[in-house]
Amino acid sequence: MERTFIMVKPDGVQRGLIGEIVTRFERKGLKLIGGKFMLVSREQAEFHYAEHKEKPFFGELVDFITSGPVFAMVWEGDDVITLSRTVIGKTKVTDAVPGTIRGDFASHTNFNLVHGSDSVESAEREIGNMFIEQELVRFDRSI
């Protein structure tokens, strides 16, 4: 069973889109097993974006993700990493098609509202950076 880390970023929170974004994943049939409203520390931000450490926009990424509260979540299910990225849409907002979260609501790549893990390895690292195992709820769904 796969898990992924999904985060409504500070722009999504400021724009009042937490509910809309959570609804998109629920509507897709994905299973929420953890969620919290939180401030990301600089240490967590640098670890979260470690793969972009050499990029020119690394400092901006860290500044932005620590600039205000985020809504961090863990979703679980078969192929949940790929499925959730399909729901989110392309990183570059000019490529994000209508019907996706970014395609419907984002107009700048730096303010693309939501993050989703891109691999099993990233997901494990990102989940471990923001959650402790006891915050994740194990339960069976009947439907």
Ligand code: CMP
């Ligand atoms: P995210 O999915 O959180 O992962 C890295 C983030 O870097 C990405 O969303 C964008 O918000 C941001 N970003 C800014 N500039 C670029 C760029 N040129 N290419 C990719 N990501 C970028």
